[in-house]
Amino acid sequence: MYTSLAFSFMPYKTILSPRASITTQDNKNATVYRTKVSRNPTMEKLQYNYLFPEISEREAQHAKKYPNAKIISLGIGDTTEPLPDVVASSMANYAYSLSTRTGYRGYGAEQGSKDLRKAIAETFYKDMGIQGAEVFVSDGAQCDISRLQMLFGSNMSIAVQDPIFPAYIDSSVIIGQTGDVEQGSGRYQNIEYMRCDPHHNFFPDLSKTARTDIIFFCSPNNPTGHAASWEQLEQLVKLAQENGSIIVYDSAYAVYITDGSPRSIYEIPGAKKVAIEVSSFSKIAGFTGVRLGWTVVPKELLYSNGFPVINDFNRIICTCFNGASRIAQAGGLASLSSEGFKSVMSLVDYYKSNAEILLETFESLGLKAYGGVNAPYLWVHFPGSNSWDVFNEILEKTHIITVPGSGFGPAGKEYIRVTAFGHRENILEASDRLRSLLL
Amino acid sequence: MYTSLAFSFMPYKTILSPRASITTQDNKNATVYRTKVSRNPTMEKLQYNYLFPEISEREAQHAKKYPNAKIISLGIGDTTEPLPDVVASSMANYAYSLSTRTGYRGYGAEQGSKDLRKAIAETFYKDMGIQGAEVFVSDGAQCDISRLQMLFGSNMSIAVQDPIFPAYIDSSVIIGQTGDVEQGSGRYQNIEYMRCDPHHNFFPDLSKTARTDIIFFCSPNNPTGHAASWEQLEQLVKLAQENGSIIVYDSAYAVYITDGSPRSIYEIPGAKKVAIEVSSFSKIAGFTGVRLGWTVVPKELLYSNGFPVINDFNRIICTCFNGASRIAQAGGLASLSSEGFKSVMSLVDYYKSNAEILLETFESLGLKAYGGVNAPYLWVHFPGSNSWDVFNEILEKTHIITVPGSGFGPAGKEYIRVTAFGHRENILEASDRLRSLLL
Structure with a gap:
């Protein structure tokens, strides 16, 4: 039996030091020209x-x-196996058709092609009442998380699972939702960390979870691999309802669920009024290098003033994004065909x-x-x-x-x-x- | 000779009304569930x-x-002509190779492939001292403008040309750099509008331009089609140097310049210390639907504290983006080959x-x-x-x-x-x- 690893070699002490301080030292040479523009203080907070x-x-x-x-x-976590022929061929054919007069296409809809939006709705949200018009095609979940942070802005309070994929926290720091990091704990002020460990079946103790505007929740969780159960997700939706919070549910690994746990937050009754879902073709179809994902914003999801979140998200997509590559979208559509899927x-x-x-x-x-x-x-x-x-x-x-x-x-x-x-x-x-x- | 257009039909009065107010009215039905999350006030400012x-x-x-x-x-402004065969074939071949064991690739570098970064530096910045490592490949200029706004944050003051492509202003409003719009003028508070009209050869009167942290400048300008002259760009760089500002130079249409005007801000001596350049394959190679662009952040560009802007931009790219589609990158590389270009x-x-x-x-x-x-x-x-x-x-x-x-x-x-x-x-x-x- 394995008992312990001997920590016999030197840790890479410098690697975790912020590059900031190293480089700043180098530039204390007074002869170097500097602009008069202050570094964004939120970027300085990143540890x-x-x-x-x-x-x-x-x-x-x-x-x-x-x-x-x-x-x-x-x-x-990077896919390694070749794409199915039907998927790669569809992208190859689409790409080649761009060299023909009849096949050439320029800008697509910022939100993605109607066909693909519909196919995503029908494949992943069947019987959950999600329409194609509520699906926004993207170049990946990580990119959409940052666009969601632009949507939310700096005044939002957020909760995250601990442990969790770092993009939520880092983008939250960048957009200005957090305070400084607390030395020692490594936690940022103004973030509610929801501890998820084996003792609680990788689900937070919601009775101890402070109310926040946004609750980021990833299931199956990256990194723990835990898929939240029906009961756990029902509790989560109930918490959001009670607190008037918005859940941002990351289901990028949902197709790996085979034990009957929910694959979408919208399987939970009432979730459409409290949840956004972010997902990706990366781990479904091996598209980590192709770049394709999506975000669902239900029409029923409203801000406190009654304004639909979907309208603002649509504006973000049109202003800060210009649509996923049409070639990647062709591949996504092929991967949702009967043979492709x-x-x-x-x-x-x-x-x-x-x-x-x-x-x-x-x-x-x-x-x-x-x-x-x-x-x-x-x-x-x-x-x-x-x-x-x-x-x-x-x-x-x-x-x-x-x-x-x-x-x-x-x-x-x-x-x-x-x-x-x-x-x-x-x-x-x-x-x-x-x-x-x-x- | 054309003298006047008779304005004989009804203007579409409602079309320019913000959807905000329309939809909010619809939702004043008290039975509709609302979250307790406030709409981002910056989104409310968008007119x-x-x-x-x-x-x-x-x-x-x-x-x-x-x-x-x-x-x-x-x-x-959307390209209509088919892609050159060499470019489309390279993407088709790349896409198809993803179905083979030897050709499959997952995540690429967030900053883009080294080959493409190098090719961009050599094609567009030859003899200007820009290295491949200073080129960040993206999914398009509009997307990078928003990522630059995340980099800068809400405390920056900005200047824009008037008239100008709306993405700069809208993303500035969203990130929180502006005040409210002034009714009548349609201008946002806290934005310095640099009037560019025929009377001044489409260049601002810099003696009347207030100092800002960031100066967005697009040349050839969208919409006016004016390419700034050597003298104009020298004045612009001088202004940035005097004010300690950072120029964000949009050169998406630079390949259309044939009168000898500069095609890059880095043709102006000293610009590397004061300017970022954003550009795109969209209008060079017909990639509006393929999605590929780039941003140059020179290593010499420093914040007031001496910290290199490139380090923070790199962090933004790694946190908020996951690289452009590898297939699009293959096409970009082909379009910069001798035959492709x-x-x-x-x-x-x-x-x-x-x-x-x-x-x-x-x-x-x-x-x-x-x-x-x-x-x-x-x-x-x-x-x-x-x-x-x-x-x-x-x-x-x-x-x-x-x-x-x-x-x-x-x-x-x-x-x-x-x-x-x-x-x-x-x-x-x-x-x-x-x-x-x-x-």
Whole structure:
């Protein structure tokens, strides 16, 4: 049984220092011209470099140190399997048709093509009363989260799960909704952190959750891989109703749910009046590099003055965005066709099988791993340890990239996140290497 | 000679009313559930619906009224000619390769591929000292303008040309940099409007321009089609240096310049320390539906505290964006190849010939038309008239869509903007119809 990782090597002390201070030092040379424009104080509040570029940087450093090592990435959650032929062909045909007089198209509707909006509504929101006109096609969920922050503005109070994908918090800091970070806890003032850990079945104690305007909620959760149950989501909607809050529900991994838990917040009665849903083709159809997602804003969702949120979101989309690439939209539509959807769901199954292999691996090491059943992520507990140390040690000993849990919030400090995206042979090799830690 | 348009039909009074007030009325039904979330007050400041969706709406209404009319759009500046084969094929091949094990790619760098960044630097900024690492690939200039506003934040003061493409002002309002709109003038408080009209060769009187943190400047200007001269841009850079301001220079139409005027702000000595440049493949390569652009942030550009703007912009790109579609990037790279660039520039020439035809047409009508030489836009003066009335009358009498100048700011109220994008036969037919106004 695995007992402990020896923290024998030097931590990369400088890596987590904000680049700010380093670079500012360099520029204290009085001869360098500076504008008289003040740096945005909200940008100054951001504490660390953005998590995933940071991990890429560490991977590059490791590759330099061990030029012959075969690094396996179980880090950034990035799809690895080729697109189904029907999807790739549809994009190829669409792209090629742009060279013909009859096939050429210029600007599309900022909100996305009607066909695609309708197909999204029918595929993912059947019998939930969501119309195509309430679906806004985007270039990805992360981009839409920032556009939602522009929509909301700096006066909103927000709640987030802890741990959580960092884009919600970072975009909240940038738009000016937060105070400074509290040293020690690493938490920003004016954000309500909803602790989600195994003791509470990865759901917050809502009796202790302060009222906020916006509640960001991601299910299946990134990083924990936990899919909220019917009962949990009913509680969440009830909380929003009682508090008059708006839920921003991130369902980017919903197609990985196979245990019968809800795949959309709109499966919960009453949710259309209190929730926006953000989602993506990235992990459904392998579109991480193609870039396509969507956001649902129901017409029934109203601000306190009765003004429909959808009208303002439409204005944001028309002013700050110009539509997703038409080629990507053609691919999205193909992936929702009968043949296409079957094909992309078989890729989802493939990644779910990877997750099973990894779950068994960590269990064989005597480690507790959560998630991995309804999600392509495992959340592995290393009690009493520091997640960046665990990240470093796994990398040093096995040449495997993971993600340190503390990158997702204070509640992640004893965890690492492991992705199930990968070629099967790499997952199997990673499994062997991890098991060898025991030897 | 053309003397006057009779304003004989009813203006569409309601169309310019903010949807806000209409819909709010509808929702005063007390039985409708409302959240307790306040509408973002900055969104409430936006006065009108976004210009181009509004024009699309009017076009749809006209088509309904005259179902047999062949409407010709000289309105939204949207490319119409098929992509060069080399460009479309590169995207088709790239898209298809995503269905192969060796060709599949997931997430790319948020900043764009190194190859493309390098190609942009070498094609457009040769001998200006701009490196690929200072080029950030995006999904379009409009999107990057909003990301720049997130970067700057609500405390910045801004200046804009008047008239100007509305995205700068609208995104400034949304991010909270402005006060309310002044009824009558239609101008927002806290924005410095730099009047650019024929009397001053479409360049502001800088001696009367108040100091602002940010100066948005678009050249060739959309809508006037004026390309700023060397002398004008030298004055602009000098102003930024004296005031410690940052210029955000929009060069989306720069490839249309053929009179020797600068195509980049970085042609002006010293500009790298005071300017960001935003640009796009939309009007270079016909990518309005493909979605690809870029922003240059030179390393030398520093905030007052010495912190490099590029570091914060990089953080914005990593947090609020996830890279342009890899397929679009493949197309962008192909369009900058030797064969590709020659092909796309022949399309630029095609549109410039359209502009010549339209210039002659308006001149034959005795109207003064500006632009059209270094830009795909004409800015046509109708002295003493109201631009929405002119828009309506041209539409009613000729079934031609234009853009009312007042949509670009108060200085545009006697103008319409006419685009030179279009199939040649449509441009010729539009020319005939316009000439018939004389008969």
